Amino acid sequence: MRGAIAVVLTALVGATLAALTPAVITPAERAAARAIRAERLTMDVRFLASDLLEGRAPATRGDEIARAYVSARFEGMGLQPGAPGGSWEQPLQLVGITSKAPEAIRFARGGDGVELRFHDDYIAFTGMARPEVRLDAAEVVFVGYGIVAPEHRWDDFKGADLRGKVLLVMNNDPEDDPALFAGKTRLYYGRWDYKYEAAARQGAAGAIIIHTKPSAGYGWQVVQTSWTGEQFRLPAASEEPGLPVAAWATEEACRRIARLGGQDLDALRAAAQKRDFRPVPLGVTLSLALRNEVHGRQTANVIGRLPGSDPALAREAVIYTAHHDHLGVKPGAQEGPDAIYNGALDNASGVAALLAVAEAMTALPERPRRTVLFASVAAEEQGLLGSKYLASNPPVPAGRLAANINLDGVNIWGRTKDVTVVGLGKSNLDDWIRALAAAQGREVVGDQFPDRGMFYRSDQFSMAQIGVPAAYLKAGIRTIGRPAGWGREQQEAFEAKDYHQPSDELRADWDLAGAVEDAQLLFYLGVKVANTTPMPAWRPGDEFEAARKQALAELADR
Ligand SMILES: [Zn+2]
Numbered sequence: 139m140r141g142a143i144a145v146v147l148t149a150l151v152g153a154t155l156a157a158l159t160p161a162v163i164t165p166a167e168r169a170a171a172r173a174i175r176a177e178r179l180t181m182d183v184r185f186l187a188s189d190l191l192e193g194r195a196p197a198t199r200g201d202e203i204a205r206a207y208v209s210a211r212f213e214g215m216g217l218q219p220g221a222p223g224g225s226w227e228q229p230l231q232l233v234g235i236t237s238k239a240p241e242a243i244r245f246a247r248g249g250d251g252v253e254l255r256f257h258d259d260y261i262a263f264t265g266m267a268r269p270e271v272r273l274d275a276a277e278v279v280f281v282g283y284g285i286v287a288p289e290h291r292w293d294d295f296k297g298a299d300l301r302g303k304v305l306l307v308m309n310n311d312p313e314d315d316p317a318l319f320a321g322k323t324r325l326y327y328g329r330w331d332y333k334y335e336a337a338a339r340q341g342a343a344g345a346i347i348i349h350t351k352p353s354a355g356y357g358w359q360v361v362q363t364s365w366t367g368e369q370f371r372l373p374a375a376s377e378e379p380g381l382p383v384a385a386w387a388t389e390e391a392c393r394r395i396a397r398l399g400g401q402d403l404d405a406l407r408a409a410a411q412k413r414d415f416r417p418v419p420l421g422v423t424l425s426l427a428l429r430n431e432v433h434g435r436q437t438a439n440v441i442g443r444l445p446g447s448d449p450a451l452a453r454e455a456v457i458y459t460a461h462h463d464h465l466g467v468k469p470g471a472q473e474g475p476d477a478i479y480n481g482a483l484d485n486a487s488g489v490a491a492l493l494a495v496a497e498a499m500t501a502l503p504e505r506p507r508r509t510v511l512f513a514s515v516a517a518e519e520q521g522l523l524g525s526k527y528l529a530s531n532p533p534v535p536a537g538r539l540a541a542n543i544n545l546d547g548v549n550i551w552g553r554t555k556d557v558t559v560v561g562l563g564k565s566n567l568d569d570w571i572r573a574l575a576a577a578q579g580r581e582v583v584g585d586q587f588p589d590r591g592m593f594y595r596s597d598q599f600s601m602a603q604i605g606v607p608a609a610y611l612k613a614g615i616r617t618i619g620r621p622a623g624w625g626r627e628q629q630e631a632f633e634a635k636d637y638h639q640p641s642d643e644l645r646a647d648w649d650l651a652g653a654v655e656d657a658q659l660l661f662y663l664g665v666k667v668a669n670t671t672p673m674p675a676w677r678p679g680d681e682f683e684a685a686r687k688q689a690l691a692e693l694a695d696r
Pocket of ligand 1 (some may be wrong): 519
């Protein structure tokens with residue numbers, strides 16, 4: 139009987155989860171949420187971001203220490219090992235490639251040439267696990283945005299033969315028409331990862347992304363620090379083509395390349411705003427050799443598990459994620475604290491919040507009905523590798539993952555009247571987040587920097603790709619006790635000065651009161667999802683809806 143009633147109620151409530159009211163937070167949940175405190179967050183950040191861990195680059199001793207710390211903390215709070223096979227760690231193999239790019243490269247046209255200096259003008263690396271890759275007088279072709287998107291009736295390549303060529307490609311996606319590529323919001327088509335994948339699918343020998351600050355969402359210094367030193371990838375699945383030369387160049391350098399080809403970069407880019415754009419061969423060639431050191435490396439995701447209390451729902455799970463890796467030590471820099479990428483905000487702070495949420499979850503007098511998984515994932519900075527691996531090897535099938543809640547970078551600027559939901563409008567998790575924020579006396583705002591494509595830049599993207607509805611929060615901007623605009627200014631200043639720099643360190647002026655409220659919200663959200671029978675869902679028509687349907691259908695086939 140109870141089962142039958144539950145079915146009727148489920149049908150009535152259906153997929154609308156908006157019925158959640160502030161009163162829905164129970165006194166027991168409020169009490170458990172007090173485990174999330176600023177001093178606990180600070181403690182974990184202080185350890186994880188200390189120089190001792192040397193920037194936590196994947197497969198280093200610092201990475202190992204971080205993982206040991208997280209699993210010890212999980213064990214101490216009473217979680218069970220949550221990796222498939224019943225251990226704390228889910229090991230994953232990486233291929234580490236260090237490319238040695240030439241100090242200078244030359245673009246040639248007849249007797250004329252343009253020379254680019256490594257680091258100052260360009261960076262280059264390889265997507266192939268080979269000791270050497272070469273370009274021999276490869277033709278350079280401007281390909282606009284380099285996007286093929288049938289649903290937008292958009293194809294920048296127009297069937298041109300790009301095999302063996304070097305594609306000069308714009309970052310981002312077309313922005314002017316709100317009906318096309320979501321206007322100013324960056325889609326995956328606008329991410330650098332997509333550009334290289336699309337070039338590889340065309341059989342290109344190389345791709346050079348034209349860096350501009352607005353189109354990248356960050357300055358040239360971030361490109362320099364993110365793409366030097368050892369780069370990691372998952373061992374290539376044979377069906378994925380690799381890109382021999384993946385490069386970035388500054389806008390100024392690209393102007394010179396275009397001019398060498400008798401073209402004006404601005405005119406080329408203007409032409410690329412239109413559907414009828416066709417690739418423009420520049421009549422310019424590039425020769426270069428990258429010498430690569432290739433090593434097999436190993437790292438791991440660390441997974442803790444709180445088993446569900448409901449016999450039926452316990453086989454489903456809510457999964458929290460936060461990446462523990464960062465960029466390691468600056469190559470070639472003098473030894474010393476300033477060479478270490480401590481990654482305090484990015485993402486010792488998210489791991490600290492993950493641990494605090496786990497502590498709150500274990501402090502509940504009754505365990506949630508669904509299982510709750512806490513995954514500290516590896517190698518995010520290398521292209522979401524740990525979460526990609528987790529998504530292809532999940533502890534429970536994708537269709538049984540009710541939701542992903544990702545933590546990457548907390549609010550260090552104090553309490554706010556609002557909280558930012560990256561990807562607002564994508565799933566009905568929004569309704570829950572709104573109600574829970576309201577219960578905290580706060581409101582929800584959409585991504586403050588929609589042009590940056592943040593939804594595709596952290597581990598929730600890996601989970602969304604296997605269909606799991608995902609929530610990713612960022613700091614609000616209306617900081618209590620500060621003038622209007624202050625919060626946004628702080629975030630912009632962090633992006634400009636500290637993001638992916640050795641200066642991302644724990645500082646005495648961090649105010650984690652807002653981070654505590656955000657983490658408490660995400661704790662409540664996990665509890666609600668874990669205790670509510672209908673699973674969250676993508677909004678109809680969302681880009682990840684099809685993946686969800688497939689994941690659910692695969693369950694039915696079992
Ligand atoms: Zn990062």
